[in-house]
Amino acid sequence: MASISSLGIGSGLDLNGLLDQLDExxxxxxxxIERQIETQQVKISAYGKLEGALSAFQTAAKALNDASLYQSLSxxxxxxxxxxxxxxxxxxGQYDVTVNHLATAGTLASGRLEGIESLDQPLTDSEQTLTLSFANAEGGAGVDVPITIAAGSSxxxxxxxxxxxxDAGVTASIVNDGAGYRLALMSSETGQEASITGLTFGDADGNAYTDPNSFFTADVTFSTAEGAGEIAQTGQDASLEVNGIPIVSASNKVEGAIQGVTLNLAEEGSSIVKVEQNTRAVREAITGFVEAFNSLKDTIGELTAFNSESGAAGDLLGDSAVRSIESRLRSVLGGGVAAEEGGFAMLSEIGISLKLDGKLEIDEERLDEVIVNDQDALSAFFAGDSTTGGLAGQLSETVTQLSGSNGALGGAKSGAENxxxxxxxxxxxxxQSIEGTIARYRTQFGQLDGLIxxxxxxxxxxxxxxxxxxxxLGKK
Known part of the structure; x- marks a missing residue:
């Protein structure tokens, strides 16, 4: 049988079109199968959204599970x-603070250098030593810091x-006073003891020159004439009073004057410093907890919604994992904790109630009263005496279990992936089966085409x- 390179050539029939229809x-x-895969992918995406909302709620619960939150001060x-x-x-407590004067850094400007035409002009013919001198608050000899200056230095x-x-202890800069250049130094730290008080020019061994001009090249003159010599401003310690008690500090950051309090001195004058319980941090943590749970409920509502008019349904409508998650969380929230006498056992006792729609609602007045007066009881209620002893710890552990591989959410997600x-x-x-079938059809069509x-x-x-x-016959 002749070989047919293209279906339909031999028979004149549209066998390629027929084969395409069969393939389709x-x-x-x-x-x-494609629709089922798409359905599972949509579910996995929805589970991921639910997982994110659960994680945010767990983070808010963990914030309340920290006992130090209820002991913080502001x-x-x-x-x-x-x-x-x-x-x-x-x-x-309350403290009256008076700042008499701030701590300042010592400054020093060298004598004027004359004959310098440019800042990169070499000023030394050989290696030299520059010695910085610092004050001593106790009236002693102070501290000297030698610095090597290389030959040919500008x-x-x-x-x-x-x-x-x-170890220089200063920041150096260059100043032009209109008649010449000066080397300007400022102590790196404030206070009298850290104050720069002297600048000495010496040879490579650190021996001071009687004439500072020996330090420099011949075309440069170090002027020590009146009005052109060293200009120094001694640094001073800060002076303040706390409740009338005089305090001296080398820094404007004062620690220890009030136990556990760091004072940053800003200007001369008086201030009243109050140290009190940080009720704001506790309230923000509780409010954040309620908002995170309600956001989780909104996410669940969106994923399980059904619109009777349009027929549109949420991606997890009727999903058993969602029902299990809601049930477990309601059980923990409604179950409360074991409380000692005078403590809190239920959310409702601190001003948080579970509404009919499943969301939490805050009684602002009651919650404020509890935060101001019963932070120890709040700590016992939310944080307890162990990681999972309080309500917040129980909720966090519940979320961990639900999200785990054997939990309702973790299991549902891995099930969809499988x-x-x-x-x-x-x-x-x-x-592969379809491709085999079409191949057989192609062979059979080829045979049919050849036969026709x-x-x-x-x-x-x-x-x-x-x-x-x-x-x-016609011719005959």
Whole structure:
């Protein structure tokens, strides 16, 4: 039988079109599997959204499960003289703070350098030593810091050598006073003891020159004439009073003057510093907890909604995992905790109630009263005496269990993922079967095309023979 390279050539029939229709009909068997895979993917996405809302709620619950939250203190300051921050060891109270003067850093400007045409001009012919001297609050000899200056150094190089020295204790800069350049130094720290008080020029061994000009090249003059010599401003310690008690500090950041409180001195004047319980942090944590739960309820409502008019349904409508999650959380929220005498056992006792729609509602007045007067009882209620002893700990643990591989959400999510894998395998097998079927159809159509072509050829031959016979008979 002759080989047919394209279906339909031999027979004149549209066998390719027919084969395409058969292929399309066979592939229609894949559509239900595709829809099932899409359904599971939509579910997984919905589970992810639910998981995010659960995680946010768990984070809010964990914030309430921290006992230190209910022991935190805050500061309030009236007046602009100081700013204050309370630590964990601060004591509740009120303090009158008067700042007499702030701590300042010592400054020093060298004598004027004349004859410098540019800042990168070399000023030293050989290695030299520059010695910085610092004050001593106790009236002693103070501290000297030697700094090596390389040969050929410019004024910029001298400045940079000072700034690069890790123990210099100053920041160096260059000032032009209109008549010449000066090397300006400012102590890195405030206070009298850290104050820069002297600048000495010496040789490579640190021996001071009697004439500072020996430090420099011949074309540069170090002027010590009246009005051009060293200009120094000694640093001073801060002076303040706390409840009338005089205090001296080398820094404007004062620690220890009030136990557990850090004072940052801002300006001269008076301020009143109050250290009190941080009720704001507790209220924000409780409000955040309620808002996170209600947001979780909104997410669940969106995922399980049904519109009777349009027929639109949420992605998890009727899902058993969602019902299980809601049931478990309601049980923990409604169950409360075991409480000692005078403590809180139920959310309703602190001003939080569970409404008919499943959301939480705050009685602002009652909650404020509890936060102000019963923070120890609040701590016992939410945080308890162990990780899962309080309500917040129980809720956090419940969310962990629900989200785990064996939990309602974790199990539902992994189940959907497994179904997708199974459906994909089924899809591949089905697709391979369809391809085999179409291949058989193609072979059979090819055979049919060849057979019809052969029959057409035979028919044409017979007609030709009949025509010839008729022609011969007609001549006779």
């Amino acid at each position: 009909a066979e592939r229609g068997k894949l559509k239900p 500061t309030s300051v009236s007046g602009d003289a100081v700013q204050a921050a309370a630590g964990s060891d601060a004591t509740i 004024l910029e190089d001298i400045r940079d050598a000072i700034n690069a020295h890790e 179904r997708i894998e199974s459906l994909k395998e089924r899809y591949i097998r089905m697709e 072509a052969q029959m057409n050829q035979t028919s044409d031959y017979l007609f030709q023979q009949f025509d010839m016979m008729n022609a011969q």
